[in-house]
Amino acid sequence: xxxxxxxxxxxxxxxxxxxxxxxxxxxxxxxxxxxxxxxxxxxxxxxxxxxxxxxxxxxxxxxxxxxxxxxxxxxxxxxxxxxxxxxxxxxxxxxxxxxxxxxxxxxxxxxxxxxxxxxxxxxxxxxxxxxxxxxxxxxxxxxxxxxxxxxxxxxxxxxxxxxxxxxxxxxxxxxxxxxxxxxxxxxxxxxxxxxxxxxxxxxxxxxxxxxxxxxxxxxxxxxxxxxxxxxxxxxxxxxxxxxxxxxxxxxxxxxxxxxxxxxxxxxxxxxxxxxxxxxxxxxxxxxxxxxxxxxxxxxxxxxxxxxxxxxxxxxxxxxxxxxxxxxxxxxxxxxxxxxxxxxxxxxxxxxxxxxxxxxxxxxxxxxxxxxxxxxxxxxxxxxxxxxxxxxxxxxxxxxxxxxxxxxxxxxxxxxxxxxxxxxxxxxxxxxxxxxxxxxxxxxxxxxxxxxxxxxxxxxxxxxxxxx
Amino acid sequence: xxxxxxxxxxxxxxxxxxxxxxxxxxxxxxxxxxxxxxxxxxxxxxxxxxxxxxxxxxxxxxxxxxxxxxxxxxxxxxxxxxxxxxxxxxxxxxxxxxxxxxxxxxxxxxxxxxxxxxxxxxxxxxxxxxxxxxxxxxxxxxxxxxxxxxxxxxxxxxxxxxxxxxxxxxxxxxxxxxxxxxxxxxxxxxxxxxxxxxxxxxxxxxxxxxxxxxxxxxxxxxxxxxxxxxxxxxxxxxxxxxxxxxxxxxxxxxxxxxxxxxxxx
Numbered sequence: 001x002x003x004x005x006x007x008x009x010x011x012x013x014x015x016x017x018x019x020x021x022x023x024x025x026x027x028x029x030x031x032x033x034x035x036x037x038x039x040x041x042x043x044x045x046x047x048x049x050x051x052x053x054x055x056x057x058x059x060x061x062x063x064x065x066x067x068x069x070x071x072x073x074x075x076x077x078x079x080x081x082x083x084x085x086x087x088x089x090x091x092x093x094x095x096x097x098x099x100x101x102x103x104x105x106x107x108x109x110x111x112x113x114x115x116x117x118x119x120x121x122x123x124x125x126x127x128x129x130x131x132x133x134x135x136x137x138x139x140x141x142x143x144x145x146x147x148x149x150x151x152x153x154x155x156x157x158x159x160x161x162x163x164x165x166x167x168x169x170x171x172x173x174x175x176x177x178x179x180x181x182x183x184x185x186x187x188x189x190x191x192x193x194x195x196x197x198x199x200x201x202x203x204x205x206x207x208x209x210x211x212x213x214x215x216x217x218x219x220x221x222x223x224x225x226x227x228x229x230x231x232x233x234x235x236x237x238x239x240x241x242x243x244x245x246x247x248x249x250x251x252x253x254x255x256x257x258x259x260x261x262x263x264x265x266x267x268x269x270x271x272x273x274x275x276x277x278x279x280x281x282x283x284x285x286x287x288x289x290x291x292x293x294x295x296x297x298x299x300x301x302x303x304x305x306x307x308x309x310x311x312x313x314x315x316x317x318x319x320x321x322x323x324x325x326x327x328x329x330x331x332x333x334x335x336x337x338x339x340x341x342x343x344x345x346x347x348x349x350x351x352x353x354x355x356x357x358x359x360x361x362x363x364x365x366x367x368x369x370x371x372x373x374x375x376x377x378x379x380x381x382x383x384x385x386x387x388x389x390x391x392x393x394x395x396x397x398x399x400x401x402x403x404x405x406x407x408x409x410x411x412x413x414x415x416x417x418x419x420x421x422x423x424x425x426x427x428x429x430x431x432x433x434x435x436x437x438x439x440x441x442x443x444x445x446x447x448x449x450x451x452x453x454x455x456x457x458x459x460x461x462x463x464x465x466x467x
Numbered sequence: 468x469x470x471x472x473x474x475x476x477x478x479x480x481x482x483x484x485x486x487x488x489x490x491x492x493x494x495x496x497x498x499x500x501x502x503x504x505x506x507x508x509x510x511x512x513x514x515x516x517x518x519x520x521x522x523x524x525x526x527x528x529x530x531x532x533x534x535x536x537x538x539x540x541x542x543x544x545x546x547x548x549x550x551x552x553x554x555x556x557x558x559x560x561x562x563x564x565x566x567x568x569x570x571x572x573x574x575x576x577x578x579x580x581x582x583x584x585x586x587x588x589x590x591x592x593x594x595x596x597x598x599x600x601x602x603x604x605x606x607x608x609x610x611x612x613x614x615x616x617x618x619x620x621x622x623x624x625x626x627x628x629x630x631x632x633x634x635x636x637x638x639x640x641x642x643x644x645x646x647x648x649x650x651x652x653x654x655x656x657x658x659x660x661x662x663x664x665x666x667x668x669x670x671x672x673x674x675x676x677x678x679x680x681x682x683x684x685x686x687x688x689x690x691x692x693x694x695x696x697x698x699x700x701x702x703x704x705x706x707x708x709x710x711x712x713x714x715x716x717x718x719x720x721x722x723x724x725x726x727x728x729x730x731x732x
Contacts, residue, residue, distance in 0.1 A: 054673045099530035
């Protein structure tokens with residue numbers, strides 16, 4: 001901070017050689033091209049302008065004034081690829097729309113503007129005994145982003161996705177003004193907007209059904225496993241008894257699928273006292289040579305051994321259970337300047353060989369990383385037209401961006417996903433082919449009529465060829 | 468070197484000097500005020516919000532109540548118009564009785580070039596940032612002085628410490644307001660009323676979005692934290708936030724005018 005201020009102050013002082021005219025020109029010129037990065041820091045794309053409405057009443061004018069296809073709502077930028085980017089065009093940064101518009105203490109129904117973060121919701125409502133119905137792997141996403149990507153969490157097998165708990169949405173549309181969408185009114189628009197990648201309009205606010213919890217603690221258990229079948233057995237055994245299940249996977253173990261299975265429930269009575277920690281922050285992008293197959297393999301072995309050694313039941317605070325990575329701010333800088341790609345796919349359980357083949361190919365490539373996350377989705381019907389979760393096994397893995405060979409590996413994984421009848425998650429994607437998108441979301445053309453004419457995204461143009 | 472044997476220096480625990488409970492915010496929808504209010508709400512304070520838009524006030528009221536404010540009243544008025552001041556003050560005095568803190572947070576920053584070429588813009592900037600601000604502060608000052616308690620704070624700017632070519636109109640209105648507060652402080656000191664001059668450096672708010680490098684400006688949350696702390700304590704009289712600006716502006720003020728006039732900052 002201090003450095004930036006000094007740099008700013010002296011930066012301005014050092015402009016002294018410029019003439020006043022040049023300075024004026026600088027003020028008058030259209031805002032400079034703005035580089036906005038998504039969480040994966042790949043691709044690097046420049047935007048023309050970032051609108052920053054501070055109030056919902058300013059959004060209609062922004063929509064009206066825009067050139068068709070030039071806008072895209074933007075939240076905390078935690079999508080990994082280009083689904084939150086609009087290269088060469090504009091973004092509508094919704095982070096200042098961060099007010100809680102109402103809360104019903106008796107029912108737990110929350111009305112929140114789109115820029116409110118899930119972190120903020122936890123901070124405000126957990127002390128009152130309410131919690132998010134679905135908590136994704138990071139709390140630093142907005143309500144708008146969580147709805148538009150219909151995010152999922154460790155309780156997908158019993159609670160479905162985030163969108164399943166969004167009861168109503170107020171949606172700014174460029175043609176129709178504020179459209180109220182719920183199960184009775186404009187239910188198709190609600191269905192399109194949940195998981196709609198921000199393309200149907202700018203979410204003004206959403207009504208979310210929170211759930212009652214006793215406190216901030218989780219009764220957690222970790223169990224090491226050595227094969228995919230054991231993992232599935234653990235799921236079968238846990239699905240009825242545990243609200244939350246997920247696994248960490250050592251992606252160097254290949255077909256053996258070695259990992260740690262985590263399961264948990266909200267602790268009934270462990271007190272309300274809890275002081276969230278503020279973890280360290282990665283100050284800059286690490287040099288890319290620091291992450292190589294040896295260092296990552298060593299990390300994975302250590303991680304497995306440590307967790308296998310301390311297997312068993314413990315009571316842990318909610319944040320270390322749900323969002324362990326949030327404790328290192330800007331962990332995405334770990335992957336160096338070139339950024340990274342995340343690969344999250346789902347493969348039907350009937351096709352376990354395909355899944356094993358996928359793991360094997362990743363292990364043989366030696367390019368995997370420490371964040372292999374494995375989860376069995378439940379059978380809840382999708383909350384949105386373009387929702388990603390569906391019955392099957394989903395795995396999410398990071399790959400440091402190392403140019404062509406990284407992309408080639410992912411293409412070879414695509415083949416397995418496609419042949420197995422699986423799908424890829426748009427929120428994590430920066431490179432899937434139009435064909436794979438078509439295979440993952442065969443009904444996407446039915447979604448097109450709901451897209452707001454003023455809105456588009458880099459992702460959408462890439463996978464559908466839209467202009 | 469000797470090391471003091473007695474327990475570590477006993478700093479007087481942060482003196483909750485003025486019992487800050489009921490705060491009037493003039494310009495409640497301004498970027499910095501939004502963050503200040505949120506932090507005050509978290510502390511369970513009572514707030515009276517004054518701003519133009521009834522719609523925005525209603526949204527703010529809902530938000531701050533959920534976030535823990537003990538009570539939130541709102542009053543819709545255009546503070547740039549002095550004719551409306553009496554009604555604002557009356558409302559505060561009658562329905563928000565015994566308020567103890569007043570924070571003036573509104574301001575306007577026009578494009579410098581516009582305020583050089585248009586007298587209307589120039590006068591408007593003066594009206595909003597100086598004329599109307601001093602008028603309403605005078606109203607509230609008299610009340611606090613009579614009651615012999617409380618705190619009056621206003622957000623000016625580091626830009627008021629030295630007028631620069633690139634924004635001297637804004638800077639001079641804020642500088643004038645700082646001077647006014649200086650005098651008001653002397654006047655109210657005997658009555659036991661505190662006057663705080665808040666001088667933020669550039670902050671990321673809607674007011675500064677159009678400026679170059681605005682992404683590097685200070686985080687409003689941090690600035691608000693400094694402001695709330697200053698409201699709670701007995702000192703300082705003049706708050707620079709982020710703190711580094713106290714030193715930067717001390718340096719900038721030392722530059723001789725013969726040199727300064729040649730700088731196009």
